[in-house]
Amino acid sequence: MGDSAPQAKTPHRPGGAGPARPPNQTPALAAMVFAVSMTFIDQTIVAIAAPDIIRELGLTSSQMQWVVNAYLLTLAAFFALGGRLSDIFGHRRVMLAGTLVFVVASALCGAVPTGGGFAQTWLIGFRAVQGLGAALMFPAALAVVIAVFPVERRGRALALFFGVSGALTAVGPLLGGWLTAWTWRAIFWINVPVAVAAIVLALLARIPERSRREPLDVPGSALMAVGMGLTVLGLQQSAAWGWNDWATWTCIVAGLLVLAIFVRFELGRRHPLVKLRVFRDRAFAADMAVLFFAMTAFVPVLFFASVYAQVSLSASPNQAALYLLYFFVGFALASQWGGRILDRKGARPALRIGSALGAVGFALWAAKLTTLSMHDQWPYAALAGAGIGFLLAPASTDAVNRSIGASYGEVTGITQTVRNFAASIGLAVFGTVLTHATVNRVDGTLRSEGMPGWAAHDAARLIAEAVTGNADARQPTGDSRTAELTRESMQAIRMDFAEANQWVFFSMAGALVLAFLCSLRHPGTRVTTDPAGTVGGAGTGGAGTGPTDSSEGPGRAPAGTPGAPDGPASRT
Numbered sequence: 121m122g123d124s125a126p127q128a129k130t131p132h133r134p135g136g137a138g139p140a141r142p143p144n145q146t147p148a149l150a151a152m153v154f155a156v157s158m159t160f161i162d163q164t165i166v167a168i169a170a171p172d173i174i175r176e177l178g179l180t181s182s183q184m185q186w187v188v189n190a191y192l193l194t195l196a197a198f199f200a201l202g203g204r205l206s207d208i209f210g211h212r213r214v215m216l217a218g219t220l221v222f223v224v225a226s227a228l229c230g231a232v233p234t235g236g237g238f239a240q241t242w243l244i245g246f247r248a249v250q251g252l253g254a255a256l257m258f259p260a261a262l263a264v265v266i267a268v269f270p271v272e273r274r275g276r277a278l279a280l281f282f283g284v285s286g287a288l289t290a291v292g293p294l295l296g297g298w299l300t301a302w303t304w305r306a307i308f309w310i311n312v313p314v315a316v317a318a319i320v321l322a323l324l325a326r327i328p329e330r331s332r333r334e335p336l337d338v339p340g341s342a343l344m345a346v347g348m349g350l351t352v353l354g355l356q357q358s359a360a361w362g363w364n365d366w367a368t369w370t371c372i373v374a375g376l377l378v379l380a381i382f383v384r385f386e387l388g389r390r391h392p393l394v395k396l397r398v399f400r401d402r403a404f405a406a407d408m409a410v411l412f413f414a415m416t417a418f419v420p421v422l423f424f425a426s427v428y429a430q431v432s433l434s435a436s437p438n439q440a441a442l443y444l445l446y447f448f449v450g451f452a453l454a455s456q457w458g459g460r461i462l463d464r465k466g467a468r469p470a471l472r473i474g475s476a477l478g479a480v481g482f483a484l485w486a487a488k489l490t491t492l493s494m495h496d497q498w499p500y501a502a503l504a505g506a507g508i509g510f511l512l513a514p515a516s517t518d519a520v521n522r523s524i525g526a527s528y529g530e531v532t533g534i535t536q537t538v539r540n541f542a543a544s545i546g547l548a549v550f551g552t553v554l555t556h557a558t559v560n561r562v563d564g565t566l567r568s569e570g571m572p573g574w575a576a577h578d579a580a581r582l583i584a585e586a587v588t589g590n591a592d593a594r595q596p597t598g599d600s601r602t603a604e605l606t607r608e609s610m611q612a613i614r615m616d617f618a619e620a621n622q623w624v625f626f627s628m629a630g631a632l633v634l635a636f637l638c639s640l641r642h643p644g645t646r647v648t649t650d651p652a653g654t655v656g657g658a659g660t661g662g663a664g665t666g667p668t669d670s671s672e673g674p675g676r677a678p679a680g681t682p683g684a685p686d687g688p689a690s691r692t
């Protein structure tokens with residue numbers, strides 16, 4: 121079967137001062153959770169403060185949308201670069217640098233001056249810098265956790281990492297509502313003490329630095345940033361510009377073409393930004409496919425469930441946040457089970473259980489949306505969350521365990537790019553489905569109340585745009601009777617919106633079905649040793665033992681054989 125993978129080496133202090141003490145795993149994990157929690161919370165907290173920001177700074181709804189999109193765009197564009205820099209310069213160093221960039225940009229976002237036209241440029245610019253900081257920080261933080269924990273304990277560690285940090289996404293609206301009551305600027309300033317805690321804990325954790333003195337692929341980094349940025353921009357703006365607008369398709373098609381050029385370019389590089397041959401590993405490819413389809417539902421459900429609660433259930437923003445907690449309770453609990461399954465049996469059982477649970481949960485949740493009752497829906501929301509929680513950490517961990525030559529930062533950059541790209545597609549596609557379904561149903565309701573066809577369609581379109589966050593400055597056409605009929609039909613319109621959301625949630629169930637089908641392609645091999653050992657050295661569990669499966673991935677020699685320094689970890 122081949123030689124076993126090389127064992128972990130105990131790191132030494134500089135200058136030959138003897139073996140370094142192993143890292144303190146608990147503070148290391150806590151530091152990374154503190155760091156990435158800022159990025160999770162910032163994805164939802166800004167939306168709560170949007171009305172106050174618009175009012176004080178005099179922004180339009182379109183300008184406010186750019187405040188949100190600027191962060192997400194740079195996040196998507198630079199994830200891969202952040203992961204590669206983490207490998208080249210060291211995971212801890214890049215994590216600390218990303219945290220500093222993020223928190224300085226956060227403080228400056230909160231210090232935006234009022235008055236004049238400079239506020240928009242200031243806020244959008246520093247939101248983009250925030251996204252850059254997050255793109256540096258997140259892959260490096262994830263790589264630190266992977267490097268500090270040995271392979272046999274890594275599943276549980278990352279389950280806690282994703283469970284806690286992911287659940288904090290639901291805290292964003294609650295925290296945002298409380299902070300905005302004081303000042304909307306506090307939603308950015310709150311990141312300062314969190315960042316300080318992350319930095320202090322990271323320094324106390326004694327995380328050894330491992331760097332790879334390789335050149336940075338600058339042309340590849342530029343191609344990836346441009347390709348991802350254009351594609352995500354087109355997807356983000358599809359709701360505002362419309363799918364019939366030339367700008368939408370120009371961005372998407374141009375972005376995909378640049379990404380195709382990137383792939384061709386990388387295949388000929390000695391030190392590429394992304395080692396694309398890792399996709400030859402059948403298990404890695406299955407992990408990525410499962411993550412892609414699962415993430416088309418995971419991130420979008422936070423938006424669609426919150427809007428549904430506020431429109432159809434007449435919930436306040438804080439009540440809508442509590443509604444999302446049902447989902448995250450299931451997510452947090454199941455993530456721990458998924459991590460344990462990964463450590464004991466490998467990723468395949470967790471991927472199959474999680475995608476199946478998620479598909480059933482989203483389908484049952486969709487069927488209950490028209491009850492207009494949180495009490496009737498919470499078990500199914502929790503089941504849907506449990507499905508995502510079951511598979512998220514195992515898929516991500518198993519993929520990184522299979523990184524070539526322990527290039528953890530690079531592969532975490534890949535996984536986060538896939539997740540972010542999938543979320544952008546989910547938001548764009550499901551948003552379009554929701555808008556069209558809402559327009560059709562509200563149009564029918566208003567016509568049945570006696571409103572003329574042209575007025576009913578115009579009113580339905582404006583209502584759909586308003587509830588999905590894409591309203592502009594246009595005013596409804598028609599007379600006072602049209603407005604009166606619209607007000608009188610609001611109860612029926614709330615049901616129309618619930619029925620429209622059923623299409624979205626059933627589509628999310630379909631995405632999890634596709635994830636399940638992809639999980640069937642996972643070969644079931646389990647990583648039992650680290651490609652280059654953990655940085656923890658002696659006392660951390662180091663590398664495990666087990667036979668090497670050289671059949672995993674065409675063209676790969678078994679780890680530890682001559683001429684294969686980048687071989688895969690040992691697998692059973």
